[in-house]
Amino acid sequence: MPGRWDAFASNYEDFERLVTLILARDYSGLDTVRRGPREFYDARQETPDGPIVFEVKFFLKVGPGQRREIERVLQRMEEINPYKVVIVAPVELTAATLDWFDYIGSRYSFELEWFGESWLDRKLREYADVQAAFADLLTNRTESLLDAVVSSLNTVATVDEARQALNAGKFSQLIGAHECIWLDVKEGSYRMEDDASAAELLKDVAAFANSDGGLLVVGYRTLSEATVEVVGEIRPVPKVLVDTDRYRKTIRKNIAPHVRGLKITWHDIGADKGILVIDIPVQAETDKPFVVPGPERSKSFPSVGVPIRDADATHWLARSDLQRFLSAGWNGGRSHTSGPLNESD
Secondary structure (H helix, E strand, O other): OOOOHHHHHHOHHHHHHHHHHHHHHHOOOOEEOOOOOOOOOOEEEOOOOOOEEEEEOOOOOOOHHHHHHHHHHHHHHHHHOOOEEEEEOOOOOOHHHHHHHHHHHOOOOOEEEEEOHHHHHHHHHHOHHHHHHHHHHHHHOOOHHHHHHHOOOOOOOOHHHHHHHHHOOOHHHHOOOEOEOOEEEEOOOOOOOOHHHHHHHHHHHHHHHHOOOEEEEEOEEEEEEOOEEEEEEEOOEEHHHOOHHHHHHHHHHHOEOOOOOOEEEEEEEEOOEEEEEEEEOOOOHHHOOOEEEOOOOOOOOOOEEOEEEEOOEEEEOOHHHHHHHHHHHHHHHHOOOOOOOOOOO
């Protein structure tokens, strides 16, 4: 079935999504990167010879304007010193444009390749489910494309698999994962100059500490699917908005007791952007609960709160539950002393 690629003219982002997901089928460990003002490639695969980067363009012709745009992209590619650059577009090179493409390729140290309409059509025939999703996307304009192909990706299923994928730089392996008791994904970074954002960081970290640990990952967009949030695409955050040292100091100062083994890692993926991972390991039961400054606080009447992780959401421990746990500890302590709980012998 040849692709009706011109139908994407009104929404080229759907075309880019389709292509990057097809590429993820063919290239193991591919990282897909959603474009921003300073990003200049759509997907990247690390190889022993260097990175292979993919630039997806919705071109229906290769005229002077398209040629200039490609030449600008190739000039910027030199910044990351790739092994190979692949241009993907729904148009074939003619004899004249092939001569031009060979010429500009000779000016760079990296290899240059073109995946055109015939390559795209072949991939649609090769992957039946992608072909079905392609047709459905054209008719219904839904998000079903992601659902149709996500099963083809090597999506992580456990917190240990997620840790391994992130540490290895295989960021696309989180795509398709559901937010759950051990995974919380953010599109925007925590802003320490904003009290509400700083309080959210404390609440999120303490909630995982009060559970069985987990990962806070900043730099992905989620999509709503029924009653759950699904990791949909990589949305790297600017490095200038991330202050890992300040995060550590804020957490240490405001969460009690100390969260042991906490790791805050910045993964740079180029263009001064990246993925932030806050890894909270399992904490000793004798250290729980971990408390943070309460949502209602003042200098005269300081309060604390106990955040907890409930499935894919973070909540405050209810006042009745908090009173019950405090009562159990209070009465248990009093059974071993004839005086007040905190009175020394």
